[in-house]
Amino acid sequence: MSISLNGVAYTHPNGTQALRSINLRIDADEQVAIIGSSGAGKTTLLKLLATSLMASSGELELLQQHPRRLRSGALRQLRSRIGLIHQSPPLPPRQRVVTAVLAGRLGQRSLARACLSLCYPSDISGARAELSRLDLSDKLFARCDQLSGGQQQRVGIARVLYQQPDLMLADEPVSAMDPVLAEHTLNTLGSIARERGVPLIASLHAVELALRHFPRIIGLRAGEILFDKAAETVSQQDLDALYVNTGLSDPRQQGSAVVLPPLRNPCL
Numbered sequence: 001m002s003i004s005l006n007g008v009a010y011t012h013p014n015g016t017q018a019l020r021s022i023n024l025r026i027d028a029d030e031q032v033a034i035i036g037s038s039g040a041g042k043t044t045l046l047k048l049l050a051t052s053l054m055a056s057s058g059e060l061e062l063l064q065q066h067p068r069r070l071r072s073g074a075l076r077q078l079r080s081r082i083g084l085i086h087q088s089p090p091l092p093p094r095q096r097v098v099t100a101v102l103a104g105r106l107g108q109r110s111l112a113r114a115c116l117s118l119c120y121p122s123d124i125s126g127a128r129a130e131l132s133r134l135d136l137s138d139k140l141f142a143r144c145d146q147l148s149g150g151q152q153q154r155v156g157i158a159r160v161l162y163q164q165p166d167l168m169l170a171d172e173p174v175s176a177m178d179p180v181l182a183e184h185t186l187n188t189l190g191s192i193a194r195e196r197g198v199p200l201i202a203s204l205h206a207v208e209l210a211l212r213h214f215p216r217i218i219g220l221r222a223g224e225i226l227f228d229k230a231a232e233t234v235s236q237q238d239l240d241a242l243y244v245n246t247g248l249s250d251p252r253q254q255g256s257a258v259v260l261p262p263l264r265n266p267c268l
């Protein structure tokens with residue numbers, strides 16, 4: 001078992017309670033999508049799993065470690081085993097794509113080697129290989145600020161693939177991509193996670209993509225798990241309950257906000 005959360009809650013410093021009593025177990029071979037409306041707590045949950053936030057209460061176990069009990073060196077080591085793909089990857093604007101991808105392994109190197117590799121990219125073929133999986137190898141030496149939003153997302157993904165983490169997390173990883181690229185990228189992420197035997201957990205607003213690409217779906221609503229079930233058993237009622245929005249009422253829009261798509265990916 002790779003991840004376990006027992007009664008985990010998180011309250012932001014301003015008092016907003018983002019997660020309440022989350023109980024979860026995720027195994028090494030699992031691929032899980034987290035869906036839910038804006039503000040449901042998806043990003044907060046991923047940040048807890050990435051250890052960039054610490055739970056306010058409850059027990060979180062990640063890769064056989066308890067992040068809150070670790071000293072700073074051990075916590076750094078744990079973080080180097082976790083890859084978080086950001087919706088808008090934090091790429092220094094003037095940095096070359098090759099350097100941004102190679103930065104995936106900075107956390108696994110000594111400070112001196114990390115600084116050296118920032119100035120003199122040492123594994124150009126490694127960076128190219130990850131970029132070509134995402135159809136972006138032609139941008140190897142481009143500057144990050146000269147890329148489109150979808151291309152920047154793919155650089156962020158290539159960086160995490162290059163890192164080769166033991167746990168892959170992704171926060172809206174394909175939100176800036178066209179439908180064909182989004183399909184290709186999710187297929188790539190899924191098959192790499194399977195090949196490497198690591199869990200993949202992604203938040204997605206596109207419910208049809210979540211249902212097609214992920215065998216297990218967690219529906220998060222107002223900081224709580226509303227359902228946690230196999231994709232093929234998610235019903236229209238589940239989605240209606242998840243996305244019912246008490247704050248919005250559009251008289252022109254009748255019926256369900258999100259409609260259950262008819263088909264799952266036959267490759268899965």
Ligand SMILES: Nc1ncnc2c1ncn2[C@@H]1O[C@H](COP(=O)(O)OP(=O)(O)OP(=O)(O)O)[C@@H](O)[C@H]1O
Binds near residue numbers: 036039044
């Ligand atoms: N830095 C912060 N300080 C205070 N409150 C925050 C902060 N970040 C998020 N929140 C609040 O925590 C709750 C959960 O936010 P979170 O970003 O996890 O939601 P989300 O499901 O990822 O939303 P979205 O789909 O819009 O990205 C929301 O009520 C949000 O307003």
